[in-house]
Amino acid sequence: MMLLRHPSQCFPLRIPLTRRLLFSSFAPLLFSPSTTTSARASMATTSPTPPVAKKVPHQMELFGDVRVDNYYWLRDDSRTDPEVLSHLKAENHYTSLVMSGVKPLENEIYAEMRARIKEDDISAPVRKGPFYYYEKTLTGKEYSQYCRRLVPTDALPSVDDVMPTGPDAPEEHVILDKNVKAEQYDYYSIGTFKVSPNNKMVAYAEDTKGDEIYAVHVIDAESRKPVEQPIKGITCDVEWANDEYIVYVTMDEIHREDKVWLHKLGTDQSSDKCLYHEKDDKFSVGVTKSSSRQYLFVSSESKNTSFIFYLDVSKVENGLLPLTPCVYGIDTIADHRGDHFFITRRSKQCYNSELVICPVDNVSDFTVLLPHRERVKIQDFQTFKNHIALCEREHGLPKITVFCLPAIGEPIRSLENGRQIEFVDQVYDAELDKSEFNSSILRYSYSSMKTPLTVYDYDMETGTSAQKKIQAVLGGFDASNYVTERKWAVAFDGTQIPISILYRKNQVKLDGSDPLLLYGYGSYEICIEADFRRERLSLVDRGFIYAIAHIRGGGEMGRKWYENGKLTSKKNTFTDFITCAEYLIENNYGSRKTLCINGRSAGGLLIGGVLNMRPDLFKAAVLGVPFVDVVTTMLDPTIPLTTSEWEEWGDPREEDFYHYMKSYSPVDNVEATDYPHILVTAGLNDPRVMYSEPAKYVAKLRERKTDNNLLLFKCELGAGHFSKSGRFEKLQEDAFEYAFVLKALDMIPKASL
Numbered sequence: 001m002m003l004l005r006h007p008s009q010c011f012p013l014r015i016p017l018t019r020r021l022l023f024s025s026f027a028p029l030l031f032s033p034s035t036t037t038s039a040r041a042s043m044a045t046t047s048p049t050p051p052v053a054k055k056v057p058h059q060m061e062l063f064g065d066v067r068v069d070n071y072y073w074l075r076d077d078s079r080t081d082p083e084v085l086s087h088l089k090a091e092n093h094y095t096s097l098v099m100s101g102v103k104p105l106e107n108e109i110y111a112e113m114r115a116r117i118k119e120d121d122i123s124a125p126v127r128k129g130p131f132y133y134y135e136k137t138l139t140g141k142e143y144s145q146y147c148r149r150l151v152p153t154d155a156l157p158s159v160d161d162v163m164p165t166g167p168d169a170p171e172e173h174v175i176l177d178k179n180v181k182a183e184q185y186d187y188y189s190i191g192t193f194k195v196s197p198n199n200k201m202v203a204y205a206e207d208t209k210g211d212e213i214y215a216v217h218v219i220d221a222e223s224r225k226p227v228e229q230p231i232k233g234i235t236c237d238v239e240w241a242n243d244e245y246i247v248y249v250t251m252d253e254i255h256r257e258d259k260v261w262l263h264k265l266g267t268d269q270s271s272d273k274c275l276y277h278e279k280d281d282k283f284s285v286g287v288t289k290s291s292s293r294q295y296l297f298v299s300s301e302s303k304n305t306s307f308i309f310y311l312d313v314s315k316v317e318n319g320l321l322p323l324t325p326c327v328y329g330i331d332t333i334a335d336h337r338g339d340h341f342f343i344t345r346r347s348k349q350c351y352n353s354e355l356v357i358c359p360v361d362n363v364s365d366f367t368v369l370l371p372h373r374e375r376v377k378i379q380d381f382q383t384f385k386n387h388i389a390l391c392e393r394e395h396g397l398p399k400i401t402v403f404c405l406p407a408i409g410e411p412i413r414s415l416e417n418g419r420q421i422e423f424v425d426q427v428y429d430a431e432l433d434k435s436e437f438n439s440s441i442l443r444y445s446y447s448s449m450k451t452p453l454t455v456y457d458y459d460m461e462t463g464t465s466a467q468k469k470i471q472a473v474l475g476g477f478d479a480s481n482y483v484t485e486r487k488w489a490v491a492f493d494g495t496q497i498p499i500s501i502l503y504r505k506n507q508v509k510l511d512g513s514d515p516l517l518l519y520g521y522g523s524y525e526i527c528i529e530a531d532f533r534r535e536r537l538s539l540v541d542r543g544f545i546y547a548i549a550h551i552r553g554g555g556e557m558g559r560k561w562y563e564n565g566k567l568t569s570k571k572n573t574f575t576d577f578i579t580c581a582e583y584l585i586e587n588n589y590g591s592r593k594t595l596c597i598n599g600r601s602a603g604g605l606l607i608g609g610v611l612n613m614r615p616d617l618f619k620a621a622v623l624g625v626p627f628v629d630v631v632t633t634m635l636d637p638t639i640p641l642t643t644s645e646w647e648e649w650g651d652p653r654e655e656d657f658y659h660y661m662k663s664y665s666p667v668d669n670v671e672a673t674d675y676p677h678i679l680v681t682a683g684l685n686d687p688r689v690m691y692s693e694p695a696k697y698v699a700k701l702r703e704r705k706t707d708n709n710l711l712l713f714k715c716e717l718g719a720g721h722f723s724k725s726g727r728f729e730k731l732q733e734d735a736f737e738y739a740f741v742l743k744a745l746d747m748i749p750k751a752s753l
Contacts, residue, residue, distance in 0.1 A: 048097040050711065051090040053699035060632070063655045067668065069632065071699045075692040077639075079684055088684070088695065091713040098712060102739045102748055109538050110735035114728060116475050116534045124455040124469035125163040126443075127151060127436060129199050132163045136174075142726030143178035146193055146202075148221075157439040159457045159466035175202055175221050182725070186718040187685075189725045191236025197293065198243045201227055201265075205236035210685040210720030212236075212255075216248060218265065231269050234261075239289050239296055241313045247275070247287050247296055255640035255687050257284040260298050262316060275320050276300070276309065281643035290336035291383045291437045297323070297334050303524075303566075303647035306331045310341070323363050336360075337383040337437075338408030342369075344378050351559040352377040355390070357412060370415045377558040379527075382432050382442075387460045388415070389442050391432045393527070396486075396498045396556045398430045399423075400444055402460045419463055425451060427486045427500040429529035443468075447532040449502040449546070450482035473534055481505055482540070484530070489549075489576075489583035495564075497576045498556065499583065500530035500548040507543050515544045515745055516590025518581055522553035522573040523602035524648065525562035535734045542747070545589050551576035551606075567650050568660050574609040581610075581617055593619055596741050600624035601689060601721065604680075608666025608697065611675060620677040620710075620744035622737050625686055625721055629693040630665035631658065640687050667693070670700045674707035677744035679737065682713070685720040710744060 058072035076084045099106070119139040125132035130151055135144040149163060150170035164170065182188035191205040191214055202221050205214040216231040216238055235257055237249040246263045260276045263269065275298065278285050282302045289296055296311040298320055305328050309320035323341060324332040331346040331353075339360050346353040350372035358366050370378075370390075379398065380391040389402050401418040423430060425448035433443040433455065440461045447453040452471035458464070485501040508514045517539060521528045528548055536546055550556040553565025553573040565573040581597070584590055597618050599607040604626020611621055627633070634652050637643050650657030662668050680698050682691040698713040705711070714736075716724065724730060742748060 048094055050094050050702060051087060052702065053087060053695075060635075062635070062652075063658055065658070065662070067631070067662075069667075069696070070703075071696040072632075074695045074699070075690065079691070084692075085717075088691070088715045088717065091695070091698070092715060092717075095712040095714050098710065099736070099739065099743070102743050105742065105748055106732075106735045106739040109738050110732050112475075112538050113535050113731045113735060116473050116477065116537065117727075118472035118474055121472060122147075124443075125149075126434065127157050127161065128195060131199055133195065134163075137727070138179070141179045142728055143182055143188065145174050145178065146176040146204075147172055147174050149173070157436050157441045157457075159441060159459045159464060161441075161457070173222070175224065176204060176219070181206070187720075187725050189722075192238050194238060194240055195221065196240050196243050200243070203238055203240065203246055205234070205238055206230075207236070210683060210718070210722070210725070212687050212720060213251075216246070218246070228266055229269070231263060231272075237286050239287050241296055241311065241316050245313075245316050247298075247311070249285055249287060254281075254638060254643065256281060256644055257286060260285050260287060260320075275311070281637070282647060284644055290334075291435075292336045292338075293437065295336050299333075300326070301331070302644065304329055304331065306333075308332055308334050308343075310334070310336075333381075335381065335383045337385070337388075337405070340412065342381070342383055342388065344381060346559065351563075353559075354378075355381070355415070367413065369412060375558070377555070379555075380432050382435065383437070384435070384440070384442070384460070385438050386440060387442070389432055389435075389444075389460070390418075391430070393556065393558065396550055397428065398527075398529070400430055400432065400442075400458075402442065402458070404460075419460075421458060421465070425449075425484055427484050427530035429531035447471075449484045449500060449530050449532060449536075450479045452477075452479075452532050452534075471532070471534075473537075477537070486530075487583065487587070489580045491572070491576055491579045495552070495572075495576075497552075497580055498550040499580050500550065501545060501589070502536070502540060502547075503545040504540050504543070507541070508545055510588050512585070512588040512591045513594065514590055515539075515542075515594045515596070515747065516547065516584060517544055517596045517598060517741070518547045518549055518577075518584065519598050519603075520549040520551055520577045520580075520606050521599060521603040522549075522551040522565055522577070522606055524553075525555035525559070527555045535731065538735075538738060539741075542742075545584075547580070547584060547589065549577050549580035551580065566648055568656070570649065570660075571664055573606060574613055574664065577606060577610050578614050578617065581614075585617075592617055594745065596620040596622070596744065598622040598624070598737075599626070602627055604628060604689075604694075605630065605666065609664050609669075611678070612664075612666060612669040612671065615673055615675045618676045620741055621679070622740065623678070623680045623694065623697075625682055625689045626666070626680065626694050626697065627689045628666040628697040629668075631662050631668060633690070633693065634661065639690065667697050667700060670697070670704050672704050672706055675701065675705045675709060675711075677710040677740075679710070679712045679714070679740045681733075681737075682715040683719045683721055684715060684717045688721045691715055710740070712740065 055070035056073045058069045060067045121137050123135045125134040131148040133148045136147050137144045185208045187210045189207045193204045195202055203218045205216050207214050214236045218227040235249045239247050241247050248261050249257045250259045252258045258278050262273045262275050278300045283300045285300050287298050298309045299306050307326040308323040310323045311320055329348055333344045335342045340357045343356050344353045354372040355370035356366045356368050377393040379393050382389045392399050400421045403415040403418045428448035430446045435443045442458045445455050452473050455469040456465045457468055487499045488496040551573050552561055555562050595618050604623040607621050607623045608628045631652050652658040652661050680694045682694040684691050
C-alpha cells in the first residue's frame with residue numbers, strides 16, 4: 001500500500017498512502033427564517049478567548065528567499081512535548097466552548113444520522129471455495145464481525161445464488177469479532193482480512209493507534225486460536241502466497257513502503273526472506289494476487305512510473321521474476337489467465353492505457369488486445385476463465401464492459417464486441433468487486449448521489465444482472481424525492497469542469513438563496529465519485545444543495561486531467577474549484593452568503609489555497625486534516641511521504657518548483673484580510689499530514705485575519721488521518737462538522753439553542 005495524503009482508508013484493495021484525504025459527508029435540518037434570530041444573537045454575544053500560540057521565529061532561507069515560521073515549534077515528531085500537547089488541548093477546549101451552544105443540534109443531527117442505519121445487518125456474501133464470507137454488524141456495536149457459512153452445493157456461482165439463513169441453513173461461524181478486540185483500545189482498525197487458499201486460516205492486520213503501523217495475526221478460522229506470533233511493524237499490504245507462506249510489506253523510517261518479505265508460517269519473523277528492496281526513495285512497493293490465484297505481483301511505483309515482478313505461488317523458492325521493466329513514464333498493472341499475463345500499459349503516447357498480453361514463458365512478447373483510446377481510460381480490470389471485465393472512464397463517469405475470451409490455450413488477438421452494463425442515473429459510481437475466477441459471474445457495485453450502494457451479480461454469458469444487496473437507509477428514505485444533475489463550468493482556458501449536484505425536490509428554491517456545500521479534492525489522479533452517503537441527507541433534507549467539483553489534478557476525465565493539475569500546473573486545481581463555485585452562484589444554486597466549502601487532506605490544501613485566493617467568495621469552510629504547509633514539508637525528506645511525492649507537487653530544492661509551490665502554499669500565503677468561518681481538524685497520530693501543519697495554519701490565521709468570524713481547531717489526540725475508528729464515533733464527528741456549518745450560516749433552530 002503506497003502511502004498517500006489520501007481520502008480513503010486502508011482496505012484490502014491497494015490504496016497508496018498520500019498526504020491528503022476525502023470528506024465523508026455533510027447533512028441538513030429543516031429550518032425557517034423565523035428560527036434564526038436567536039442564533040444570530042447568540043453568535044454576537046461575548047465568546048471565549050481563543051488560544052494564542054507563542055511566537056518563536058524560525059528562519060528558513062533558500063534561493064535568496066527568507067521565510068520566517070513563528071510556529072515551527074509546534075512540530076514534535078515524538079508527539080509527547082508537554083507544551084505542544086497543552087496548546088492542542090487548549091484549542092480543543094476553546095472549540096468545545098464555542099460549540100457548546102449548539103451541542104443539542106449536534107446531538108440531534110447525530111441521532112438523525114444514526115437512525116438511518118440498519119444497525120444489525122450483513123454485507124453481500126462473497127463466495128470463496130466451500131464458504132460464503134461476509135461482515136455482520138450488531139445493534140449498538142461500533143465494529144463489525146467477520147463471519148462465514150458453508151455453501152450447501154458444489155455448483156458454480158450463478159446470479160441466482162442466495163446464502164441460506166433460516167433454521168435449516170448451515171450454522172453461522174464468527175471468525176473474528178472486532179468489538180471484542182477493540183475493548184482494550186481507544187482506537188482499533190483492521191486494515192486487511194485475508195483467508196488462506198485452503199480456507200483454514202485467516203491473516204488480519206491490526207492498527208491500535210491510528211498511525212497505520214500494523215501487526216498481522218494469523219488465526220485458525222474455526223478455532224480462532226493463534227497459529228503463530230504476530231508479524232509486527234508492517235503495513236496492511238498482505239497476501240497469502242499459498243497455505244504455507246505469506247507475503248507482506250514493511251516501511252522505512254519515513255513510512256515509505258520499501259521492502260517485500262516472504263514469511264513461512266511457524267517461523268520467527270526475524271528469519272523472513274526479503275524478496276525485494278526498493279532503494280529509490282521516489283518509489284514505493286505493493287503486493288497483489290492475480291484473479292487466477294496462481295501468481296502474486298509485486299509492483300514498485302512512483303507517481304508516473306511503475307514496474308512489476310511476479311511470484312509463482314507453487315514455486316515460492318524461485319523468488320521474484322521480472323514481468324515489466326522500469327522505464328520512466330511507463331505505468332503497468334497486471335493480472336493472469338491461463339498461459340498469459342494481461343497488462344494495462346500507460347505511456348506518454350498511450351496516456352489512458354492500452355491492454356496487452358504476453359505469454360507466461362516469454363514476457364517480452366507483447367500483443368495489443370485493446371489499443372489506446374483518447375477519450376476512454378482503463379481504470380481497472382479483472383480476468384476470468386472465459387471473460388475479461390474492464391472498468392473504464394468516459395466523459396468523467398465509470399463504465400463496465402465485458403469481453404468474451406477464447407478457450408485457454410487458444411490464441412488471443414484482440415477484444416471485440418464488448419457488452420457494456422447499462423446504468424440509469426445522470427451521475428453515478430460503479431466498481432468491479434472481486435469475483436470467482438472460474439465462474440461466469442461478475443460482481444460489481446453501483447450507487448449514485450441518490451441511489452444507495454447496491455451490489456449486483458452479472459452473468460457474463462447472458463448479460464443479466466441480479467441485485468444481491470442494497471444499502472439499507474431507514475427513516476422513510478425515498479430516492480424519488482431527490483434530484484441529481486451533471487453540469488459543466490468553463491475554466492479560464494476553456495476547459496469544461498464537471499460538477500455533480502444533489503438536492504431534494506420541493507426543498508430548494510434555486511433562486512440563489514439556498515444553502516450550498518461544495519466539495520473538492522483534485523490530487524493523485526483520484527476520482528471523486530458521485531456516490532451515495534447516508535450522512536449527506538442530514539444537510540440535503542434541510543434544504544442544502546450538495547455539489548462535487550471534479551477538478552483537474554483528479555482522474556475523472558483521464559490521465560491528462562491529472563497531469564494538468566499537478567507540479568507547475570497545480571494552480572489549475574484551485575482555479576477550477578473557484579470556477580465551479582462561481583458557476584453555481586451565477587446559476588442560482590447559492591450565493592456568497594450561503595456557499596460553504598469542504599476538503600480533506602489534499603482536499604484541505606485545495607480549500608486552504610482557494611481561501612487565500614478568494615476569501616470573499618465563501619461563507620464557511622471545513623478543512624479536514626489539511627496538507628497546508630507545502631514548502632516546509634516538501635523540503636524535509638526525513639518525514640513521511642516527502643520523497644515519494646516530489647513527482648506530485650515538485651521538489652522545492654529546485655528553484656522553479658520552490659517559488660511556484662510557495663505561491664500557493666496556504667500557510668505561506670495567509671494575509672491580513674477577512675476570511676470566512678473556518679473549522680480545521682487534525683489527528684495527533686496522523687502519518688500522512690502531521691498535526692503540526694493544521695496547528696500552524698490556525699495559529700497564523702489567528703495572527704493575521706482581520707474579521708471576527710469563527711476559527712476553530714479540533715485535534716483528535718488518540719487518532720490518525722482517518723479520525724476515530726468506530727462507525728458511530730465517525731458519525732459524531734460528521735454531526736459536529738454539520739453543526740459548525742449550520743452555526744456559520746445562522747441556521748440554528750430555536751429548539752436547538
